[in-house]
Amino acid sequence: MKKVHPLLEWLKKNPAPTAVQPHLTGSSTGVDRRGFLRNSALGGLSLGMLFDGKPEREMEFITQRVKRESKPSDLKITDMRVAVLQGVPFSSPIIRIDTNQGLVGWGEVRDGASANYALTLKSRILGKNPCNVEQIFKQIKQFGGHSRAAGGVCGVEMALWDLAGKAYNVPAYQLLGGKYRDYIRLYADTPEGKDYDEFAKHMVRRRDQGYTFLKMDFGIGMIADTPGMLVGAKNWSVKQQWNDSQPGKMGNYAQTKHPFTRIQVTKKGIDALALHVSKVRDIVGYETPLAADHFGHFDVNTAIQIGKAMEPFRLAWLEDLVPWFYTDQWKQISDAIDTPTLTGEDIFGKAEFIKLIDARAIDMIHPDLASSGGLLETKKIGDYAEENGIPMAMHFAGSPICMMANVHCAAATENFVALEHHGVDVDGWEDIVTGMKPIVDKGFVKVPDKPGLGVELNEDVAKKFLKKGATWFAPTDSWNTRDSADRDWS
Structure with missing residues (x-):
């Protein structure tokens, strides 16, 4: 009686995965051991060594190249x-x-x-x-x-x-309920220049890069050195909006909330800001949405005066005129001007967004997914705003890992408008990850269909960005x- 190989005996009791079945059955009447061995060898799975007659080890070796999904549970x-x-x-x-x-x-x-x-x-x-x-x-x-x-x-x-x-x-957006769009529109932050000519070159470069939505800065820091522009600013480090290492005579400007500086902008100062925006509009034109970033620390009255001065230029929004938690002040500003108002990049969780939305205090919300709660919480925030007729732009200033998290959330949220891209000018930024090339194409990101976020860290490139003194995982x-x-x- 012909002896049956233990592997074949084991296979009869333990059917192989569908992907390897064609290699294990040679006919409809039974298992063809010779054909199985031949096909295995052709597939690069040599069975010259039979693992000491242990079929479990042989089966593990045979199927090692067979694609298996994870066992989620x-x-x-x-x-x-x-x-x-x-x-x-x-x-x-x-x-x-x-x-x-x-x-x-x-x-x-x-x-x-x-x-x-x-x-x-x-x-x-x-x-x-x-x-x-x-x-x-x-x-x-x-x-x-x-x-x-x-x-x-x-x-x-x-x-x-x-x-x-x-x-x-499945891609992350699918787990959030599916997608509304295949492409995510980006808006590009544009650095200031030492003068208007240099700034104009930056704006032209953004346009040539294909961005269809732009954002600019024109805060009170740019007029602080010109006499007659500001009231009460002499004893504050007005140009250090983010630098909290300078205490200053009146206190730390970066850490002093807007209403408490008592800085005001003169008519001359407001005219200078308006002239700057008008020149930028001449460069950009009116086909391209143009938003405005942080302005500095001043009170509600000054915010309203600046907002009214900007109305002829049809800006997409005025951002963070006062801190996000002053709901009543935001409503006062929004009710007084026609340019849309926006805030939210520092808010954690949907509860505080709901307060602003319910009070009709702002015209748009601006969550940063890396602060607002991640993908699902940000989608919930967007959905609540959508139900109340309020659009959502998204703030972002990180690596491609975080960008792709934003992309999946934006794809799954109906009222999404545009996602910020702060790393446009960072050399090698896109190479920090693998899985998408290019990531950004003429101001848009194609929503990936790969599992999860759709990218993997490219360690060889990412190590070049490792912070000095930091360790690698x-x-x-x-x-x-x-x-x-x-x-x-x-």
């Missing part, structure tokens, strides 16, 4: 590490979450925020199934705060969607153990 988080990139265009901590099935999820802490905002969450997510994104988000949400303090929660949430998409083999075992009770109710 068994997926577990095993590790989280970070690497801080610098100059993309600012500092951006990149998160890597590892799993027991070899899947890796990428996320990003918001620009300018500490990687520790994410690392403190590691002990809270180890061992959890990353596919339970909303459940995990609700458990770690309490560790987020407004602006950069939200960076850890949002960065982890991005990585969870990346993992969930890879586990189910070093072990973070010191963050493995939770040392506090987290329940925020009794």
Whole structure:
């Protein structure tokens, strides 16, 4: 009696995956061992060594090249590490979450925020199934705060969607309910120049790059050195809107909320700002939407005066005229001027957006996904605004990892208008990831159909952006153990 090879005996009891069935059956009447061995050899799977008669090991070897999807229900988080990139265009901590099935999820802490905002969450997510994104988000949400303090929660949430998409083999937007659009429109921030001619060259370059939506700066810092433009600004470091290292005679300008500086802009100053915008409009034309960025720290009355002066130029919006939490002041400004108002890049969670929307205090919302709560929370924010007739632009100033998280959210949100791109002039920016080339094409990003976020970190290039003194995804075992009770109710 002919002896049956143990592998074939095992295969009869354990049917092979569909993808390898053609190699295992030679006819409709039974298993053809010779044909199976021949096909295996042709496929590069030599069976010259039969693993000491252990069919389980032979089967594992035979099917090692067969594409398998993850087992989402068994997926577990095993590790989280970070690497801080610098100059993309600012500092951006990149998160890597590892799993027991070899899947890796990428996320990003918001620009300018500490990687520790994410690392403190590691002990809270180890061992959890990353596919339970909303459940995990609700458990770690309490560790987020407004602006950069939200960076850890949002960065982890991005990585969870990346993992969930890879586990189910679908793009992240599909898990958010599908997409409204195939392309995401970008708006490009444009740097100031030392004079109008240099600034004009920057604007022309943006136009030639194909951007169909632009944003500019024309705050009070640009007129601070000209006599007769500002009232009460002499003792403030007006040109240091973001630099909180200069205390100044009156206090730290960067840390003093707008209404408390008591700086005013004169008629001469407002005319100078209007002249600047008119020259930019001459360059850009009126076919291209043109938005305005931060203006400096002054009160509601000055904001209204500037807003009225800008009305002839039909700007897309005036951004962050006063801090986002002054709801009544925002409504006062919005009711007084015809140019759309916008705020929101530092708001964490939908609750504060709801207050602004319900009060009809602003004309547009402007969440930064790396602060607002990640993909799902930002979609919820957008959906609430959409139900109330308010459009959503999105703020962004990070690496391609965070951009792709924004792209999937924007694709899945109906009232989306445009996404900011702050890294247009960063050499090598697109090469930080693989999976899309180019990422930006004439001011638009094609929504990827690859699983998860659709890109992977290109370590060879990303290492060139590694912040001086930072480590490259070093072990973070010191963050493995939770040392506090987290329940925020009794």
